[in-house]
Amino acid sequence: MSVLELKNIIKNYPDGENVNEVLKDISFQVKKGEFAAIMGPSGAGKSTLLTIMGALLSPSSGTVLLNNQDISHFSKNQQIQLRLNEIGFIFQNSDLIPYLKISEQLQFIQKISDKKPTDAIAILKQLGLGHRLNSYPNALSGGEKQRVAIARAFINQPDLILADEPTASLDSKRGREVVQIIQETVHQQNKAAVMVTHDERILDLVDSIWQIEDGKLKKVNK
Amino acid sequence: MYLTLRELRHDKWKFSALGLIIFLIVFLVLFITGLANGLANDSGSAIKDTPAETFVLQKGSQARLNRSKLTEQDWQNFQNKYHNDVTKLSVAQMTIQKQNNASKKTDIAYFVINQDSFLAPKSIKKTDSNQVYVSRKLESDGYKVGDSFKDSNSGKTFKIAGFTNTESYSHSPVIYLNNRQAKNILPDSNSFNAIAVKKNLTKKSGYQVISKQTLINNIPGYSAEQSSLYLMIGFLYLISLFVLAVFFYIINLQKISDFGTLKALGTKTGYLVRHILTEMGLLSVSGILVSFLVTYLIKLKMPASMPFSLSLTTLLGTGLLFLIIALLSALLSLIKVVKIDPINAIGGNN
Ligand SMILES: Nc1ncnc2c1ncn2[C@@H]1O[C@H](COP(=O)(O)OP(=O)(O)OP(=O)(O)O)[C@@H](O)[C@H]1O
Ligand SMILES: [Mg+2]
Numbered sequence: 001m002s003v004l005e006l007k008n009i010i011k012n013y014p015d016g017e018n019v020n021e022v023l024k025d026i027s028f029q030v031k032k033g034e035f036a037a038i039m040g041p042s043g044a045g046k047s048t049l050l051t052i053m054g055a056l057l058s059p060s061s062g063t064v065l066l067n068n069q070d071i072s073h074f075s076k077n078q079q080i081q082l083r084l085n086e087i088g089f090i091f092q093n094s095d096l097i098p099y100l101k102i103s104e105q106l107q108f109i110q111k112i113s114d115k116k117p118t119d120a121i122a123i124l125k126q127l128g129l130g131h132r133l134n135s136y137p138n139a140l141s142g143g144e145k146q147r148v149a150i151a152r153a154f155i156n157q158p159d160l161i162l163a164d165e166p167t168a169s170l171d172s173k174r175g176r177e178v179v180q181i182i183q184e185t186v187h188q189q190n191k192a193a194v195m196v197t198h199d200e201r202i203l204d205l206v207d208s209i210w211q212i213e214d215g216k217l218k219k220v221n222k
Numbered sequence: 223m224y225l226t227l228r229e230l231r232h233d234k235w236k237f238s239a240l241g242l243i244i245f246l247i248v249f250l251v252l253f254i255t256g257l258a259n260g261l262a263n264d265s266g267s268a269i270k271d272t273p274a275e276t277f278v279l280q281k282g283s284q285a286r287l288n289r290s291k292l293t294e295q296d297w298q299n300f301q302n303k304y305h306n307d308v309t310k311l312s313v314a315q316m317t318i319q320k321q322n323n324a325s326k327k328t329d330i331a332y333f334v335i336n337q338d339s340f341l342a343p344k345s346i347k348k349t350d351s352n353q354v355y356v357s358r359k360l361e362s363d364g365y366k367v368g369d370s371f372k373d374s375n376s377g378k379t380f381k382i383a384g385f386t387n388t389e390s391y392s393h394s395p396v397i398y399l400n401n402r403q404a405k406n407i408l409p410d411s412n413s414f415n416a417i418a419v420k421k422n423l424t425k426k427s428g429y430q431v432i433s434k435q436t437l438i439n440n441i442p443g444y445s446a447e448q449s450s451l452y453l454m455i456g457f458l459y460l461i462s463l464f465v466l467a468v469f470f471y472i473i474n475l476q477k478i479s480d481f482g483t484l485k486a487l488g489t490k491t492g493y494l495v496r497h498i499l500t501e502m503g504l505l506s507v508s509g510i511l512v513s514f515l516v517t518y519l520i521k522l523k524m525p526a527s528m529p530f531s532l533s534l535t536t537l538l539g540t541g542l543l544f545l546i547i548a549l550l551s552a553l554l555s556l557i558k559v560v561k562i563d564p565i566n567a568i569g570g571n572n
Contacts, residue, residue, distance in 0.1 A: 056486060056565050077490075084488025095567055096484040098231035111224055112489055136232065152487075
């Protein structure tokens with residue numbers, strides 16, 4: 001069953017007098033337990049596509065189905081609820097809140113959500129961050145920060161995980177470790193995940209690969 | 223609150239500095255307000271603290287006691303109608319000196335009143351013909367109960383029977399005389415300056431009828447002092463509005479990308495607005511409370527020559543006004559935060 005399905009998505013940005021058609025008729029899907037990667041040149045619209053998947057942006061036309069519910073015309077408030085409870089984000093530069101300790105980064109999400117809290121400390125320990133619970137983000141290495149961001153994305157047990165170049169600020173060894181953690185978690189917990197990446201060396205870790213170019217998205221055979 | 227307390231804990235120095243600025247501004251405002259009130263009291267408390275509501279002056283006297291001259295005939299007109307609600311008042315600004323020291327003179331104001339009337343301070347009792355009650359302000363000029371002083375002009379001496387409160391008129395201590403005592407000092411003791419009325423009168427043809435506040439406003443020097451001090455206070459409020467707005471704005475501007483991330487993670491804008499308001503509110507309240515404390519300590523230490531007066535109502539009112547100003551200052555930052563697009567958190571374009 002598809003967790004996320006995009007049908008005929010078009011996204012235009014106004015560009016002076018003209019319109020810049022960034023996404024032209026894009027269709028996509030990702031299933032439970034599937035880890036998908038999206039590749040493509042810079043400026044191709046990868047981030048735009050991911051923000052549409054993540055209910056941060058509404059498409060100009062087309063349908064976005066999350067668990068078979070059309071979210072493409074959700075109000076701002078509905079989008080916020082959706083991002084809080086159904087979607088987990090991992091950003092390029094981890095974007096932890098500088099004044100929250102590592103354990104509090106997760107506690108905060110649990111606090112603003114109505115979902116029943118899971119054991120945040122256990123998740124952090126599982127990711128090898130047990131000795132960092134009371135540290136602030138600025139004391140952590142890039143890889144550690146990214147692991148915290150992964151823990152934060154999974155804490156609310158969302159069905160869909162979205163990651164925009166999660167390895168961009170890491171060296172290749174750390175980057176690979178981070179993607180491995182995402183892969184294992186997705187498979188263990190039977191979630192769906194979409195990752196935008198430039199790094200071809202980690203493609204062996206994903207289940208499906210998509211290529212975006214000239215506003216069109218194609219599935220690439222592994 | 224969750225975010226607020228943790229952010230305050232993490233950035234304690236930054237927020238302490240901001241709290242210090244708020245404290246300094248509020249303290250400055252309270253201090254100047256205290257001085258303005260102190261000067262106002264020093265200028266007019268002898269009038270202000272009486273139960274009189276209205277004063278009747280001679281027509282054309284421009285609300286100035288020393289320009290007004292009423293006669294026994296005028297007095298009859300009012301007394302027949304208002305009985306115990308009216309009484310005569312004469313004010314004369316003169317000089318006194320210690321009996322055997324002509325070089326040290328003190329400016330004073332004689333208040334010629336009927337000692338049974340409502341204009342007489344509570345502590346005044348019946349006295350001998352040469353005993354008078356004087357304002358406690360004279361104490362700082364070295365006068366004690368039982369001392370004698372000489373009216374510099376007439377040479378007549380009086381003995382201080384006791385002190386009243388710190389009644390003051392145009393920055394001079396007040397000496398209360400009855401009609402008989404005044405006869406020896408004031409040249410024209412058949413006329414008087416004004417009729418004080420314990421009621422709210424508005425008009426009476428042939429006279430100038432003014433409220434107590436109008437009379438105080440026209441005490442020489444009063445309006446000029448008060449308006450320049452209040453202009454300063456007004457500007458202080460305005461300046462602090464801008465200074466705080468800029469500080470809050472800069473502090474919140476630094477956190478824009480964090481706010482974007484928080485929104486992307488599903489934090490409601492309302493939550494962030496409450497977070498900012500709580501943060502700024504807590505800082506302001508602590509700054510204000512510390513300034514209350516410091517103002518109180520300063521008040522205890524102020525010398526008598528620098529009149530300082532701050533009622534609890536003024537203190538709390540100023541604090542409240544400042545809290546409102548601080549929250550208004552946060553408005554600019556709030557608009558910015560409401561407008562942040564959570565998209566900025568994704569894609570690393572920051
Ligand atoms: N808010 C916006 N307004 C107008 N144009 C935009 C906006 N956001 C993105 N674009 C345009 O859309 C196109 C795709 O941008 P996007 O950020 O999705 O690319 P990307 O594939 O993520 O690139 P990169 O690999 O460099 O991150 C670009 O041409 C960009 O200029
Ligand atoms: Mg991008």
